[in-house]
Amino acid sequence: MRKLYQFHGGIHPPSNKSQSTRTAIAQAPLPAKLTIPFHQHAGETAKPVVKIGDHVLKGQMIGLPDGFVSSAVHASASGTIAAIDMQLIAHPSGLPNLCATLIPDGKDEWIELNPVADYRSYSPIEFQQALRMAGVVGLGGAAFPSDVKLAIHKQKIKTLILNGAECEPYITCDDMLMRERAEGIVRGAEMLRFMLDANEVLYGIEDNKPEAISALQQAITASGGVIQPNKRHEVVSIPTIYPGGSAKQLIRVLTGLEVPSGKLPTDISVQCFNVATAYTVHRAIDFGEPLLSRIVTITGNVGHAKNYDVLIGTPINELVALSDALPDTDRYIMGGPMMGIPLPAVQVPVVKATNCVIAASKKLFPPPQPVLPCIRCTRCAEVCPADLQPQDLYWFAQSREFGRAQAFSLFDCIECGACSYVCPSHIPLVQYYRFAKSEIRAREHDKQLSDQARERHEYHELRIEREKQEKADKLKAKEKAAQAAKLSSPPPLTPEQQAEQQKLEASRAHILEVVQSTIEQTDEGAVK
Amino acid sequence: MLFSPFISKPDSVSAIMFKVLLALIPGIALYVWYFGPAILVSIALASITALGTEALMLKLRNRPIAPFLKDYSALLTAWLLALSIPPLAPWWLVVVGTAFAIAIAKHLYGGLGNNLFNPAMVGYAVLIISFPAQMSHWAAPQGLAVADLNFPQQLEYIFLGILPQGLSLDAITMATPLDTLRTHLHLLEPAAQILNMPIYGHLGGQGSEMVAWGFLFGGLYLIASRIISWHIPVAFLGTLFLIAGFFHLADPRFFAPPLLHWYSGAAMLGAFFILTDPVSSPTTNKGRLIFAAGAALLTYVIRVFGGFPDGVAFATLLMNICTPLIVLYTQPPVFGKKSRTYNSEDRP
Numbered sequence: 039m040r041k042l043y044q045f046h047g048g049i050h051p052p053s054n055k056s057q058s059t060r061t062a063i064a065q066a067p068l069p070a071k072l073t074i075p076f077h078q079h080a081g082e083t084a085k086p087v088v089k090i091g092d093h094v095l096k097g098q099m100i101g102l103p104d105g106f107v108s109s110a111v112h113a114s115a116s117g118t119i120a121a122i123d124m125q126l127i128a129h130p131s132g133l134p135n136l137c138a139t140l141i142p143d144g145k146d147e148w149i150e151l152n153p154v155a156d157y158r159s160y161s162p163i164e165f166q167q168a169l170r171m172a173g174v175v176g177l178g179g180a181a182f183p184s185d186v187k188l189a190i191h192k193q194k195i196k197t198l199i200l201n202g203a204e205c206e207p208y209i210t211c212d213d214m215l216m217r218e219r220a221e222g223i224v225r226g227a228e229m230l231r232f233m234l235d236a237n238e239v240l241y242g243i244e245d246n247k248p249e250a251i252s253a254l255q256q257a258i259t260a261s262g263g264v265i266q267p268n269k270r271h272e273v274v275s276i277p278t279i280y281p282g283g284s285a286k287q288l289i290r291v292l293t294g295l296e297v298p299s300g301k302l303p304t305d306i307s308v309q310c311f312n313v314a315t316a317y318t319v320h321r322a323i324d325f326g327e328p329l330l331s332r333i334v335t336i337t338g339n340v341g342h343a344k345n346y347d348v349l350i351g352t353p354i355n356e357l358v359a360l361s362d363a364l365p366d367t368d369r370y371i372m373g374g375p376m377m378g379i380p381l382p383a384v385q386v387p388v389v390k391a392t393n394c395v396i397a398a399s400k401k402l403f404p405p406p407q408p409v410l411p412c413i414r415c416t417r418c419a420e421v422c423p424a425d426l427q428p429q430d431l432y433w434f435a436q437s438r439e440f441g442r443a444q445a446f447s448l449f450d451c452i453e454c455g456a457c458s459y460v461c462p463s464h465i466p467l468v469q470y471y472r473f474a475k476s477e478i479r480a481r482e483h484d485k486q487l488s489d490q491a492r493e494r495h496e497y498h499e500l501r502i503e504r505e506k507q508e509k510a511d512k513l514k515a516k517e518k519a520a521q522a523a524k525l526s527s528p529p530p531l532t533p534e535q536q537a538e539q540q541k542l543e544a545s546r547a548h549i550l551e552v553v554q555s556t557i558e559q560t561d562e563g564a565v566k
Numbered sequence: 567m568l569f570s571p572f573i574s575k576p577d578s579v580s581a582i583m584f585k586v587l588l589a590l591i592p593g594i595a596l597y598v599w600y601f602g603p604a605i606l607v608s609i610a611l612a613s614i615t616a617l618g619t620e621a622l623m624l625k626l627r628n629r630p631i632a633p634f635l636k637d638y639s640a641l642l643t644a645w646l647l648a649l650s651i652p653p654l655a656p657w658w659l660v661v662v663g664t665a666f667a668i669a670i671a672k673h674l675y676g677g678l679g680n681n682l683f684n685p686a687m688v689g690y691a692v693l694i695i696s697f698p699a700q701m702s703h704w705a706a707p708q709g710l711a712v713a714d715l716n717f718p719q720q721l722e723y724i725f726l727g728i729l730p731q732g733l734s735l736d737a738i739t740m741a742t743p744l745d746t747l748r749t750h751l752h753l754l755e756p757a758a759q760i761l762n763m764p765i766y767g768h769l770g771g772q773g774s775e776m777v778a779w780g781f782l783f784g785g786l787y788l789i790a791s792r793i794i795s796w797h798i799p800v801a802f803l804g805t806l807f808l809i810a811g812f813f814h815l816a817d818p819r820f821f822a823p824p825l826l827h828w829y830s831g832a833a834m835l836g837a838f839f840i841l842t843d844p845v846s847s848p849t850t851n852k853g854r855l856i857f858a859a860g861a862a863l864l865t866y867v868i869r870v871f872g873g874f875p876d877g878v879a880f881a882t883l884l885m886n887i888c889t890p891l892i893v894l895y896t897q898p899p900v901f902g903k904k905s906r907t908y909n910s911e912d913r914p
Contacts, residue, residue, distance in 0.1 A: 045901070051573055207573070286901065299902035375572040403572040408633055410579050411679035415844045416795075417577075424901040429849055430893075447900040455571035462577045463679075469569050 040274055043294040045287045047421040048279035049456045051207050051376065053246060058210045058335050058343035063218055065347050066334075066360065072114055072140040072351030073387040074100065075127050079175040080182045081107030083136060092119045095149040097328050100138050103170050109183040110173040112328040114349035117142035128354075128372045128389060132382040140351065151326035162188060162233050165323075172322035173329045173390075178212075178283075178312035179373065181391040184319065187311070188233050191304035198236040199292060199303075200227050202243040202250060202313040203276060203283030206374030209394040211333040212313050214345040216243070216250035220257035223313050226320030228265050234309055239271040241313070242288045244278040251275050280376065281454040285310045287423050299450050334388055336361040338371075338396035348388050354395055355384040363397045371396040375403065376455045410463040418457035418467060424450045428457040432467050435474035440481070443474050451475075579678075582793055583638035589788045590645055590839065593780030597649070600773035601705050604653040604720040608660050609645055615664040616644035623673035639678050643667050646686035646839060650832060650879065651693060652704045654715075654739065657725050659700050663689040683886045684846045687879045694874065702875065706740035707773030710764060713737045743771030743830040745875050747822055756819045761826070770829025778834040785838025797854035798847060799837040803828060805862035813870070827866065836865070836878035846886045853889075853896035861885045 077083040084101030088094060094113040101111030117140050125137040154160060154168065166185035175181045178201055200223070204212040216223060231239050243251050251273055258271045265271055276282060276291050286297045288310065295306045303310050311319075314333065321327045330350060334357065337343035341362030348357060354370065371378040372392055381395075396402075418428035426447055434443035448471060457467040531539070597605045620640040624631045634640075644664050651663065667689030675681040694701045708714050713733055715723065722728050729735065741749065743765055750760040760766075767775045788794045810824035827833060832840070841847060841861055848857045861881040868877025 049575070051575075290901075296902045296904060299900065301902070371570075371572060373570075375570070377570050378572070379570065380568060398572065406574070407578070410633065410637060411677065413579055413582075413639075413679045413844050414849050415582065416849045419849060425898055426900060427849060427897065446897070447903065450900050450902065458571050459573065460575050460577065462579050462582055464574065464578070466569065468571065472569075 040272070040292075041294075042274070042276060043291055045282075045290045045423050046425045047419075047423045047456060048282065048287075049421050049459055050278070051280055051459060053278070054208045054337070055210050055213065055246065058208070058337040058345055059213060061342075061344055063214050063333055063345045063347055064360075066349070066352060066357060068115060068142055068144065068146070068349070069352045069356050070141070071120075071353065072117075072142060072349060073125055073137050073353065074111060074114065074140060074351040075125070075135050075137045075387065075389055076101045076111055077135050078111060078181060078350070078389045078391065079109040079173075080180060081105060081109070081186075084108060084111045086122055086136070086138065088113075088119050088122070088138065090119055090122055093117070093143075094119060094140065095147050097149040097151065097330060099171070099173075099328070100140075103183075107183055107186050108170075109175050109185075110171050110328065111138075112173055112330055112350075113138075113140055114330045114351050115140065115142040116145050116147040126383055126386055128379065128381055128386045128392065130379045137387070153326040154323045157229055157323050158232060165229075165233050169319065169322060172318075172327070174315065174318050174322050175329070175390050176312055177314035177318065177332055177390065177393070179377075179391055179393060181389075184311065184315055187309060188230070191234075191302075191309065193304060193307045195234040195236045195304060195309050196238070196307040197293060197309075198227065198231045198234055198239045199285075199289060199308060199310040200239060200241045200313050200316055201283060201285065201288055201310055202241055202247070202254070203288055204247070205244060205278070205280045205283035206376050206378075206394075207280075208337050208396055209335050209374050210337075211335045211345055211393050213247045213250050214335075215314055215317060215333050216247070217253045219317055220250075220253040221261070222317045222320040223254065224257045224261050224271060224316075225264055225324065226316030226318070227271065227311075227313075228261075228269075229319055229323055230309075230311055230316060231269065231271075232266065236309070237269065239269075240292050241271070241273045242276050242283075242292050243273060244282060245275045246278040280456065281423055281452070284423065284452055284454060286452070299447070329390060332388070332390060332392070334392055335394040336397075337394065339364045339367045339399040339402050340397050348392075350390060351387045353385050353387055354381065354392075357388070357395060358384060358397060361397075364399065366399045366401065367397040368400060369398050371398050376459070377453065406466070407464045409465050412463055412465060415462060417460045417462065421456040421460050423454060423456065424452055426451055428467055428471075431474070432465060432470050435470040438477075440474055440478050444478060448474055448478070579637045579639070583642050585791060585793050586642055586788065586839065587638060587645060589784035589793075590649070590781075592783050593777050593835070594645075594649070596777045596780040597653075600707050600776055601653055602708055602715070602720060603717050604705065604715075604724065605648065607721065607724055608648040608651065608653050608655065611657055611660045612644035612648040612664045613641055615661045616640040616668050619665045619668040620673075623669055623677075627673065627677065629677065634678060637678065640668055640672075643672065643685045643689075646835070647689045649835060650686065650690045651701060652739075654703055654705045654720065654723060655700055656727060659693060659697060663693045666692050679845055681845055682889075684840060684843045684882050687840060687882045687886075690879045691883060694879070702741075702745075703735060703739045704742050706738065707765075707771070710772060711738050711740060740765065742875055743774060743826075744869060747826075748869075748875075751820060757822050758818065761822065766826075767829075769825045775829040778829045781834040781838060785834065788838060788842075794838070794842040795851065795854065797851050798842045798858040801855040801858035802837040802841055802862045803833070805859040806833060806866060809863060809866045821870070827869070831869070831876040832878040833865070836861070836882065840878065840882055841885075846882075846889060848889050848892045848896065850893055850896040850898055852898070853892040856892050856896065857885050857889065860888065 082105030085104040087102050088100045096116045098113045099110050100113050103110050119138055120141045121139040124134040127135045166188050170185040174184045202212050202216055227239050241254055254273045289308050290296055297303050318329050331347055333345050334348045335345050336357050370381040370384050372381055412429055414429050422428055430446050431443055431448055451471050453468050455468050621631050624634055647663055667685040671683055671685035671688035672681050719730055746765055747760055765772055769775045789796050806827050807824040810827045813821035814823050848854050864881035864884055865877035868880055
């Protein structure tokens with residue numbers, strides 16, 4: 039048995055996973071309309087490359103990656119682009135985003151696909167480009183472009199971790215995918231391992247998914263030539279504890295290493311991908327298929343909880359209709375009950391990050407009890423997987439002492455919600471941390487702007503000062519030149535000098551006079 | 567419920583406080599068994615005063631009354647204070663102490679969750695400084711006093727201050743085991759001889775040692791049900807044992823054995839119920855150890871070298887002052903910021 043490590047804290051909420059794992063993954067029918075957002079991934083929005091009225095084929099790129107961290111977006115079905123405009127999407131802000139509306143023609147005509155015969159002949163750059171153009175992003179929730187995760191690493195990657203922990207209650211899409219499509223996951227994982235040149239692949243799966251664990255183990259055993267000799271793939275059953283599926287916590291459990299605060303897993307020679315992402319990589323390389331669909335769990339207050347293979351862009355209300363949402367359903371949540379977001383409307387489309395839709399009712403998720411003051415019982419600190427002191431962070435956040443909140447490592451909070459879950463005073467702690475973080479970010483942004491403005495102003499002042507100085511210098515130079523010119527002619531006499539000169543001249547005239555009169559007198563005498 | 571998480575563990579402040587009250591029951595039961603039912607009268611008086619003062623203060627502060635009255639925190643303060651003062655104390659002593667604890671020590675600091683000091687101990691400190699005589703009239707264990715009062719007689723004394731014909735106060739009260747020890751040590755009697763007096767039992771005072779067992783039992787329940795962590799009780803009792811043991815070994819004639827310090831006075835009540843008040847004690851585990859060790863040291867010093875009958879209350883208050891500082895300097899390392907090596911060279 040592999041030695042496993044622990045992270046601090048964690049909780050055991052009721053898992054509620056069995057409801058949606060009773061039946062196999064079902065194919066969701068082609069909807070009448072697909073709404074495909076151009077921003078489904080972390081990073082820059084893809085640039086639309088189709089026009090309204092264009093006929094597109096299934097798998098045709100409609101959004102080109104724009105920027106280093108970006109990914110392509112494709113038509114999930116063949117049909118006509120009916121609109122390219124702002125539509126409501128599943129985002130906590132509730133703000134609309136640029137989307138293409140596609141009316142499928144029902145023919146499901148594929149674009150010509152270019153499978154890669156031997157990915158080992160690909161260079162990492164070519165491989166990354168292929169993933170980028172296939173729109174492959176992380177399917178665990180963050181939707182970070184997978185090609186970028188292959189590109190950036192200063193350290194040599196030793197361990198590739200495949201995240202199949204799926205620690206959030208209710209969600210079973212990865213579980214069902216591992217049960218049913220383990221072979222593809224192993225193939226995709228080996229491709230990622232090859233491109234990272236990692237020594238081993240560890241599949242971290244919580245021990246409440248024995249079927250998935252054995253399916254993957256069988257797939258690895260039966261994989262034959264898929265896995266490069268002397269490289270190891272190992273399925274590791276990890277204890278079920280929330281948030282054991284959070285990347286940093288999973289890395290800790292499997293390797294005993296902690297990703298240093300503010301660093302990436304690659305800085306400690308580890309890279310982490312979701313199992314569903316690995317499967318998508320396999321489809322993109324072995325079949326040339328871009329990311330057009332994903333598995334979505336429909337569960338909660340529904341008659342038939344189930345996992346569906348859903349085209350990206352499918353309106354969520356159509357999925358909900360398939361599962362018979364019960365009449366007392368009052369809202370829908372995308373994601374799990376711990377970290378999910380309430381949907382602004384049930385018509386919003388499924389996107390690459392949609393792992394689960396929970397129909398919620400007052401009975402299922404009762405309204406919160408009245409909030410009481412914090413009694414510093416530290417139940418929150420006991421469950422915090424980031425070893426924070428949530429009661430102190432709460433205090434600083436509510437009293438707007440953001441500097442101290444930062445000093446107490448606010449930004450190491452992963453917003454898993456474990457603290458709120460256990461709080462006996464029913465304080466929405468995570469909300470306070472989100473508030474404090476956004477305030478700090480806003481202030482830093484403001485500070486940046488004002489810094490820029492100040493710099494601009496200071497430069498302006500400097501320029502004016504410099505111009506003044508230059509003018510003054512020029513003036514001085516002119517004066518100097520004039521003076522130099524004057525110096526070359528004889529200098530004028532001072533009044534004293536003039537007086538002296540006059541005196542001298544006067545005495546000289548007097549002497550002359552005396553001499554002349556003497557000569558005249560002598561002449562007269564001599565004549566006489 | 568607009569934001570995640572959408573689920574929460576079924577727990578509440580009331581449930582926590584209720585369990586603490588529940589954990590006090592064994593100690594109280596033994597108290598009644600050994601000292602008579604007068605303590606129940608004190609507890610009832612304190613409870614009524616606490617709830618009344620709480621409601622009044624909430625009204626003055628424009629806070630909702632019902633949710634706070636239901637949180638049981640005022641009741642807990644009342645019970646702890648009632649258990650800290652002599653059971654035969656006059657009724658107004660209980661009322662004044664409790665009212666002060668709730669109004670001044672709790673609500674003037676901002677109410678639940680904001681008090682810097684343990685309210686019950688503030689109430690106790692006010693009483694022992696203002697009314698030292700009344701605070702020293704401890705009931706003797708039943709059977710040890712010259713005369714035992716029956717319940718109606720106890721009520722008559724508490725509310726009217728009237729004793730049965732022919733009885734003086736000295737007939738029904740007695741110095742506490744800690745007081746007795748101090749007085750006789752001052753007379754240079756050897757400790758071993760003092761502890762042979764009938765007021766002492768096997769470990770502490772006759773009767774009071776059994777009450778201490780009750781609190782120990784209740785405290786273990788609190789640890790088992792994760793209401794409190796082990797850090798404060800273990801560090802408090804451990805440090806008290808070590809210091810008392812050190813002095814006892816150094817000079818057994820003048821220093822009582824460590825178990826006497828455990829089983830007399832408010833040591834057990836303090837270790838599990840008073841020092842563990844979450845609001846006024848540190849929130850870090852390391853901080854809790856330092857806090858409780860400091861409280862044990864102060865308790866011992868006050869008991870042995872100071873002038874008050876017991877040291878737990880003042881030790882608690884003094885350590886409460888240190889709590890914010892202790893918390894600041896005992897922050898545990900954050901995930902990814904530990905001094906642990908991040909070197910990955912030792913891996914395959």
